[in-house]
Amino acid sequence: MSGATSEPLLRVEELTVTFDGPRGDVDVVRELSFALEPGGSLGIVGESGSGKSMTSLAVLGLLPAGARRTGRISLSGRELTALTERQLRRVRGDRVAMVFQDPLSSLNPYYTVGAQIAEAYRAHRQRATRREARRVAVEAMERVHIDDAARRVDHYPHQFSGGMRQRVMIAMALCTEPDLLIADEPTTALDVTVQAQILRLLTEVRAETGAGLVLITHDLAVVSEMTDEVLVMRQGECVERATAERLFSDPRHPYTRALLDAVPRLDDEVGELRSVDEGGAR
Amino acid sequence: MARFLVSRLAGVVLILLLVCLFTFGVFFVLSPDPAVQICGKNCTPELIERIRDNLGLDEPLLTQFLTFVSGLFAGRTYGVGESATHCAAPCLGYSFQSSQPVWEMITDRLPVSVTVAVGAAVLWLLVGVVGGLVGALKRGTWWDRSAMVVALAGISIPNYVFALLLQYVLVVELEWLPFPQAVPFSEDPTRWFQNYLMPWIVLAFAYASVYARLTRANVIDTLEENYVRTARAKGLPGRLVIRRHALRPALTPVVTIFGMDFAGLLGGALITETVFGLNGVGKMTADSIARNDQPVIMGVTLLAAAFVVVGNVVVDLVYTALDPRVRVRSA
Structure with a gap:
């Protein structure tokens, strides 16, 4: 999208996220490095607690209180860790937008969805009028296929279904035309049928805008369809990084194999669901 | 609707x-x-x-x-x-002890109680909400700790102790205020204000303490909501995140208890009015109980209940306006 092709869109080097625990510091992410080319897609998979979400929050400096990060994070060659809060604020939502896991709790129940989308737009287009921001909100809602967007723009989050709320979140992320979309478990809180719709929407939106995607999930099937490259995390560390294709055909790390084995299959003869530990990760 | x-x-x-x-x-x-x-x-x-x-x-x-x-x-x-x-x-009955209908006795004294309640309410809302906000946003700092210690004192010190203490310090020792004496507003506004100042402070102190703690807890909780994280991820400036996304959800419950507290206070502040010799509904109630003037006690009880019940309905209506989730669907 922007500038020289030699710079990756996102480069993370030796990222470590540390929490102050009651019994000393705990590293939830340890020396993680990866890069994403402009328009590229990367899946980060792992179990709960493997540090995937913290990685995504660390990129935009949104870590919860009590967490610290070290390492380098650069966006198109610009070092994000060196930015002031004010400078970082201009990157958030504008060049890098996020979609979170639970769309109900991630939308403020007190404001209409239109107001919340318009707010994201106006945060970065200071000269935009209210009317213009509203029009952008309606357009963004139309782009994510919310029917009757002109009327729905004035509805509150609780008046939408789970899938529609996630569409609103995606519309909110899109309205500023970001270069990078970070989706943190975007389908985990949704029904299986709705999951597929949201994933299709994300693919469609990326094809339109050319935005890069970091997709965080615990679902291997999702990354196999959605991303070119996959990074497998375990206990804060990267255990394997490969193209999606190779990862599934030829998993190198025992943990990755265990993860793949744990995916239930219809033709499985064992009859019992395998957990990762039984699968021989160690 | x-x-x-x-x-x-x-x-x-x-x-x-x-x-x-x-x-x-x-x-x-x-x-x-x-x-x-x-x-x-x-x-x-x-x-x-x-x-x-x-x-x-x-x-x-x-x-x-x-x-x-x-x-x-x-x-x-x-x-x-x-x-x-x-x-x-x-x-509402007839007081044979004062040879007056109870309704008349109440309406004579209601303006005093309303003045006490309104003045105290303004004070406690201001101090309580601002104090709680400072506590939440400067959590763990010297500001937060001292505000919460003062609030704890406000909750634990009985009303009449604080009232007498305040009167002793401000009137007797420092002589900043004249001895309380009922003066109508139209006659001498300054004197009127001085007369009500101490009751306002005494009542507001107790309520403000509760409100400060409630506001602090609510704001801290709200700041951890996912939608506050979303607001930050959108790139909103910090003060907008707090003003728009944290304050409104955090203060809505405060509105609820405010309605109840204020309505309750309209029925008279028994102790405060008695200590400061204000001739309001509260003092009348205390006097009636002492004399066992049953029709008056009964009338005041009914009136206070009416205030609370009506206040409750008003709170519901305000809540409907504040929180879109409880809005009755019009479609």
């Missing part, structure tokens, strides 16, 4: 009727014979009998209750012939 309002108002009427029945039961059935009390010192059995007859005390209880309720709407006349006394339409 209209249906909601009608059903709520029907509820109000029902509750007030129940309160009526309850107070009537407690004061007229369980307490000592009103006729004996009215009769006074030079009492004869014949006199008591006549009073009973005049007041309808020998009637069945249900008849007495219905007479009382109808008096609320239509007024009633006590006694017959020469000694008859009329009690006009919202007749």
